[in-house]
Amino acid sequence: MVTATRQRPRTAEMARPNSGSPSRSAAEFAVGSLEAELSAIGKAVPAREWADVPADYFANLDNYLHHAPKEK
Secondary structure (H helix, E strand, O other): OOOOOOOOOOHHHHHHHOOOOOEEEEOOOOOHHHHHHHHHHOOOOOOOOHOOOOOOOOOOOHHHHHHHOOOO
């Protein structure tokens, strides 16, 4: 399993102390940075590992994680 180990840089606006402005619920990153990072992680996984992922994994994620009833 591949995990991200480096932190994304914070924007200058995030680094400034709060001056009474509304707080932000998520960090701001460069456009496409999450997509690029997830793509790189996916490419780092060998094809034989992807072959082990069930075809209905995303449709039945709750079943595989929490043993909930499978969707038909």
